[in-house]
Amino acid sequence: MILDLLLIGLAITLNPLPLMAFVLLVASARGAWKGLTFILGWLACLVAVIAIVLAITGGHPPPPKSPPSTAVLALKLAIGVSLVGYGEYRRRRRTDRSARGTSPADGAAPAGSAGTAPASPAARPGRRSSSWLSARLDRTTVWTAAGLAVLLQPWGLVAAGATAVVEADTSHFTTWIALFSFCLLxxxxxxxxxxxxxxxxxxxxxxxxxxxxxxxxxxxxxxxxLCLVVGLWFTGKSIYQLTG
Structure with missing residues (x-):
């Protein structure tokens, strides 16, 4: 469980999408306060997921080879396969964009297109979208920032973390350290x-x-x-435990 939680926590903290939005948020007006409420909302989601799982399991992992344990392993396998599939989808999409000479950030036309002049940085759609988002975040309230944290949670990775928490035995102090470390990481x-x-x-x-x-x-x-590493780890571990 501990290794699973540390791996997932690392994948969540390195996920670029929430971090990119958070940077724009803290760079806006009253950014420090908005950033604080975003973090509190972010932590509240993680703590709520852990609390729900522990309430369901009673703080004790299901016995090995029992129907609940097998169901959790099947769910882990499904999440692992889904993460691998999503990672492969993003990889293929990036490959297609590279083949067309299109940047993921700006959606520019393929290089060398006849009669097409290179767009200036200010005219790129990606830059326009960032400026538009920055303007919107300037008008965002601190409470809206907390709601944004809920929307931007990488819920696929959080679901993977929830399946790892099923194995938590709250009678051991090390379990609480692992859960705290997961939230912090x-x-x-x-x-x-x-x-x-x-x-x-x-x-x-x-x-x-x-x-x-x-x-x-x-x-x-x-x-x-991130998706391939976590997905392959969960897929391989689940298959090994289901067939072992």
Missing amino acids: ATASLLAAELYVVFAPTAARARLLAMRSWLEGHQDQAIVV
Whole structure:
């Protein structure tokens, strides 16, 4: 369970999509307060999922080879296969875009198209969408930021974490440490960005926005790697335990 939770927590914190939105949020007006409520909403989701699972299991894992244990393994297998499938889908989509000479971030026309002049950076759709989103986030309230955290949760990875929590035995203190570490690790990148904005707001906004631009061009690669690593781990482990 512990290795599963650490792997999933790392995958969640490295997921570029929530982090990209969070960077724009903390770079907006009253960004530090919005970032704080976003993190609280984010943590509330993780804690709620853990609490629901522990309430269902009573804090004790189901016996090996029992129907509930087999059902959980089947669910793990389904989640693993789904993550692998989604990762492969993102990889194929990125390959198709590369073959057409289209950037994932800006949707530009293929290089070398007849009669097509290269678009200026300011005219790219990706830049326009970022500016539009930044303007919207400037008007976002702190409570809306908490709701945004719920929407941006990588729920496929959170579901994988929930199946790992089924194995938690709350009679052991190490289990509570593992659950706390999972929540902390899954929030680590957001906490780091929030603390940076609080203690060095001017430098933080510039550097975080630069990091977001880099993430925008590499988000597909990151998502593919994360989904495949977690998906293959869950698929292989579930098959081994089901057939062992």
